[in-house]
């Protein structure tokens with residue numbers, strides 16, 4: 263039984279982690295959220311992740327401990343191999359991902375659903391400042407990275423015909439959470455239906 267990978271991407275500050283944290287309190291049946299391994303100092307505000315040194319990260323990576331890993335914003339990010347076990351068990355698995363890694367993910371997991379979290383540009387900077395995790399200089403670099411990646415990503419997704427769902431998080435967080443939850447229910451049900459028809463045919 264094969265599950266479904268839901269790969270969440272969007273500019274830094276668009277709210278991927280907030281959406282996942284809110285969903286975690288009321289997760290649809292058979293859905294799992296992957297905890298990331300990041301070379302970010304422990305106790306950084308925001309996302310609960312496993313903090314490791316770059317040396318440990320590279321060791322885990324070399325030993326094949328990650329289902330996927332990428333570098334961005336001066337950090338390294340890894341998704342543990344458990345991802346594949348969850349998918350094998352038929353779960354719908356949510357991953358907080360990177361736009362620069364989308365094409366690679368769609369090659370590794372052809373059925374992936376990409377959720378593209380968007381937020382009005384004028385809100386992004388303020389949200390990053392309010393979060394208070396990065397310095398102003400780092401925030402400027404993240405916004406710059408966003409400008410460069412945005413168009414490239416849209417073109418890549420269209421060109422490779424990768425299906426994606428655009429989720430606007432410019433308004434109240436609870437509205438976007440509700441939309442994402444509804445979509446997850448739809449994807450889970452569609453998967454169960456298709457499994458039933460395969461079984462019956």
Ligand SMILES: Nc1ncnc2c1ncn2[C@@H]1O[C@H](COP(=O)(O)OP(=O)(O)OP(=O)(O)O)[C@@H](O)[C@H]1O
Pocket residue numbers: 272273274275276277278279280281308309389390392393431432433434435436
């Ligand atoms: N709908 C919303 N309204 C107001 N503030 C929000 C909303 N969604 C998220 N935020 C706030 O915006 C900031 C950035 O959100 P978050 O850390 O979830 O973004 P992210 O996409 O995970 O960013 P990164 O990729 O850098 O980890 C946080 O301080 C969060 O509390």
Ligand SMILES: O=P(O)(O)OC[C@H]1O[C@H](OP(=O)(O)O)[C@H](O)[C@@H]1O
Pocket residue numbers: 271272273274275278309334335337339358359360361362363407411
């Ligand atoms: O800009 P792109 O490639 O989409 O994303 C790069 C990475 O940066 C962000 O992480 P964080 O803000 O360091 O937690 C994203 O979650 C992603 O993993």
